Amino acid sequence: MFVLVNLKTYPCDPIAVAEAVRDVDETTDARLAVAPQAAQLERVAETGAETWAQHVDSIEHGSNTGHTLAESVADAGAVGTLINHSERRLKLADIDGAVRAAQRADLETVVCANNPAQIGAAAALGPDSVAVEPPALIGTGTPVSQADPDVVEDAVDAAATVDADVSVLCGAGISTGDDVVAAGDLGAEGVLLASGVAKADDPKAALEDLVEPL
C-alpha cells in the first residue's frame, strides 16, 4: 500500500513529519511519502523522505508569475505531485496540462477527484494514479473506506474500465491502520491522508499505527 501524507498548510513541522515518514518507511513493506508546501520541498526532500508536491501548473518555463513549474518542483527534490486536489481544483484542460507538465519533468502523478465518474475522466488523462476523495469527509476523521465503501469500489471499477494501468488511492478521514486495511480490501492501492498525521500530537506514532497491520 502507498501511504501519501499531504501536509496541506497545516501548522506542523514539515521536517519532523518528513523524518517520521522516512523512519517509519524503513520498518514496513508499505510505501510512505510526504507532500509539503512548495516552499518546503527542498528541505523536506533533504531528509531522505519520499517527497511529493501538492500541485503543479499547466505551464512551461516563461512568463507565468505565481505559478508552480513542474521542473522546479522536481529540481527541489520532489518525485511526484498531486494534481486537482479538492482544495486546489482545476479545469479539465488544466488537469490535462498539469499531467503533461509533470510527465515532462519525470514526476509521478496522482490526479484527485470527488467521485467515481470524475475518477473515470481523470484516468482517461493517463496519470499514474487517481485518488477518490468525497469532499464532505475530508478532515472529518470519518474514513471514506468505512463510511462510504461504495465510492471506493466504484472508483476502482471506473478507473479499471478506462485504463487498468492507473492505480486508485482513496482519501478523506483516513487515520488508522484499520482504515488503510479497509481501503485495500476495497481495491485501493493506497491512501491519501492529511489531518490524521499532520494534526497528530505524535505524527510518528500516527504513522506507525497506519502501517502496523500492513
Ligand SMILES: O=C[C@H](O)COP(=O)(O)O
Ligand atoms: O489530501 C488529503 C485529503 O484531503 C484527506 O484529508 P484528511 O486526511 O484530513 O481527511
